[in-house]
Amino acid sequence: MQPHGFSVGQSVELFVGRYDGNTPHGAYTILRLLPNDGTDREYRVRHQRDGHERVVRESQLRPGQASFFR
Template sequence: MERVLKHKFGVGDAVYFTASNVARPAASGAYEVIRQLPTEGDDCQYRIKSSTEAFERVAKESQLVGVA
């Protein structure tokens, strides 16, 4: 039986992206959740966008922290 994961963040939520890739370092500051994506393994995924970058990123839920 497949386990259904529930997304922690919704579209429009502000989050901090906690992991960066050496090849493409992440901008600091808050990101906005643009879209919820299908899960990958045991982790929900999101498309996120920083106001300081011209592109969107894909991030796993384990890489995101909610902005208080």
């Protein structure tokens, strides 16, 4: 199984596609690494502005500015 590319507390940027509805792009914080058997790892993240939490795929994320889990 391939390891996750991001860690808990890391700040990341979410890039949404046209089929992702009203999901806001921008800065998120990794809250939890989710288990899955696929090649695209999943994460529980929290938007840094509105506080909403979502489950996203690693392919939707890019490294963001340095920050730590609060």
